[in-house]
Amino acid sequence: MKPNYRLLPINRREALREGFFAAAGVLLASRLAGVAKALPAAQAPAKAKSVIQIWMWGGPAHLDTFDPKPEAGENYCGPLNSPIETNVSGMRICELLPLLAKQADKYSLIRSMTHGLYAHETASYTVQTGRIAGGHDVYPSVGAVVSLFKGYNAGYKGLIPPYIVLTEPQGRFSEEGFLGSRYKPFSTGGDPAQARFVVEGVVAQGLTDDRQKERREYLHQLDTLGHAMRGDPQLAASDDAEKLAYELILGDAGKVFDLSQEKDDLRDRYGRTTFGQSCLVARRLVERGVPYITINYQGGWDTHKQNFQVMRRRLPEMDKGLATLLRDLSERGLLDTTLVWWNGEFGRKPKVDWEAPWNGGRNHWGGVFSALVAGGGFKGGHVVGSSDARGEEVKDRPVYPADLIGSMYELLGIDAAGRLPHPTGLEARVTPTAADGLPLAGRLKEIM
């Protein structure tokens, strides 16, 4: 066992565990000091309390979503050649997104995202860490950084873990990076579109509360080694974990995943799809103060083949879920403090591959792509930057991943120039500088 003391959260369980650290010869005070050093100093007050990241796994086409190019012709826009006006004058988006068109005042589009990467894993890493791959380390994703600075170390007290992924982990890289598994997202498993959202561990099927309690009592009686080693710090921590687990299993906190508590017509408006209901779960998690939620949207966006068929099938579902989420957050007064971040690891090749076997597919494209941001201090109704006439390169105002990430951190009150705790004590900045490999073009002041 080699706990990385620097990374331990300071939460309400510390009171129970303090004895352990003292006994382990680690001064709690110095550990606290270490964390304090890593926490942001003298920041402007945070505008955003929570982030909902909509991760478009696979990389959806920018031309077929938020950066339509009907003037580029059939070989670029394919059949999706009639973009629609939104409720913000001059902002046009794909015709398959009519509901989002009515909410455009709530979000801004960045049409000049760029990193020049064309492989899923390196691009996923760069978009979610701001860094270029190739050093000795793997840096933590935005979610892990937010859970470090806004989770248990920063007074978050929820029973629900501070970094949730709906419903399956991304699997491309270790989101927690060198911060270690404490900052790994909790993936719910299950499917919120089913009659019952079976969140792995929280919701058990076929066990009554009475049987749960009975079993728990039995477990305590049979834990012979636990009795023989009473006072062992690891086992004490495990007992604490068990107490928390049963608070979740038997208590009210787990009800956050019970979508039957929502009105049917609202559930319908989100769409009775995994994505739509995930958006609804995300809103419920935000209401309970969870700082970071990723919706890992495995919608088949890696459209090498038959791009337009996929878009016709999946965009209406995305439109419904995301537009309802923005409206619902706004109506509940949560949008001002909830940052919604939508993008994939890259965009897709503007020129359509009509020939077999692609049959109207689009390849990967890292030259330029789009992101959508809303709430949490970002202004709505703006377009940042632009791509060229065919959507192949940045035309003006490039935005590199670290520019966007640094802007989000600023809104969250996280010092982008601060330090991350590193397992071997190396210096590690929260966001990269230009010396780390990718250029920077400045934070998104125009929409902050």
Add this chain to the structure above:
Amino acid sequence: MLRGRVQNFHPTAGFLLFAACFAPASAFGADAQKAFTAPFEAAGELTPRNRIDELVFAHWKELGIQPANLCSDSVFLRRAWLDATGTLPTAQQASEFLASHDPNKRAALIDQLLERDEFADYWAMKWSDLLRVKAEFPIELWPNAAQAYYHWIHDSLRQNKPYDQFVREMLTASGSNFREAPVNFYRAMQNRQPAGIAQTVALTFMGVRTEKWPAARLAQMAAFFSAVGYKHTDEWKEEIVFFDRGKAVPSLLTFPDGTPARLQPDQDPREAFAGWLLAPGNPWFAHNIANRVWYWLLGRGIVQEPDDIRADNPPENAKLLAWLENELVASHYDVRHVFRLILNSTTYQLSPIPRAERTVAAAHFASYPLRRLDAEVLIDALDQITGTSEAYTSAIPEPYTFMPDFQRAISLPDGSIGSSFLDLFGHPARDTGLESERNNRASDAQRLHMLNSTHVQRKLQQGPKLAAMMRDIKNPRELVSQLYLTILSRYPTDDEWKVMAAHSQSGAPKGRDAVVDLGWGLINSSEFLYRH
């Protein structure tokens, strides 16, 4: 009978007894407490079994440390299986060992374990962590190269290839990543610049973090890797690692210990480096591996962290480490010999219940450290107990990444092939090769998963092995004994029988549900979840 010494053990009494042991003891042995905690400890004085014990006991005496008692046979059986092979003994293996009256049965078991296939499987997994065997980001070996590398590692361990030869084959390798498996050593790192390679070589084979070196020393070592070339071929994802004669290498180089190296004309500088590193008497090479083996088996290095060897991080017991190094070199780098020495020592066979102050006992190997089972070992154990199987997948499906049913996690050939369970329980990402990447620290989410997930619940309720046990064993007492042997590798104690009897008298579920609940209780017990 087979259960060893059964005591009337009450938790409170045990706690008082245990607390009494905090009293300082000037010596251990003859007049030490005769109280043993059933079923985890064995009667008997601590006697030195080999030189390890002489050196360790002497150190305890010097420091006035009271060591733990000897562990019981059932604890030893389970511990040796898990530590040496990452595998749970079956009920039959457990009952046979417990029934044996052979006074040398522990040594005999160790000999058997070191020859088992699972020994090679488990240590190939360990080495694949350290050598970062992973097809995808950020290592990007590619699936078939990862598997070629893995199988080479596995074969080397199965044959018990001398450790110096194992390392030499990697350090001096040239050729195709598909055909010359050890060249993948030079591919399995994010930073392939000479300094990046030197950093990886130092971490892996010298146990050194070059970040803590003066920059000049790293630059000197990097020069030995400045002529490593990489090139692609027409074959998809094939990559050749070679000695690139086109790259300038100074003819006079300096080894990390400061001695000069003069290269022969046209000599691959990696050969010169390997010659220096693998020479008997090298200050890092045997030191590093002897310390790591100790760390792997005893949970803490003689130098701790095991991959942070430096002058200002001295060994806990320098004589002990020096003796292990000598044994390794004298046995022609037979790592299995070092395993055997450690596993046979009384030091290794101590109880997990400390009799000295906890942190003191831990720092000086005066009790066996509790460690949560590795992610892979835990899921394999659950599969073995219930007769179930897991699905392992990779983010990029390739012919090489499809795994058959009943694939064991400890023998997954590629770090990119995994499951959400392995992620949750902290299998290493294989990004850096640091030992600390493997995280066996228990988390809240893990506890939740074991207690209440559909995944685990389904194994217990639908697993064919438990179902067969329930079908075939009619006598409830026999069924319970079999469950204990299967899950905890021992028989129930008298107190446990009483608990179970009382439980069945209450309104608890009957029949099948009762068996499931007992199985659930045992797999969630500390005894199951922690190596002890």
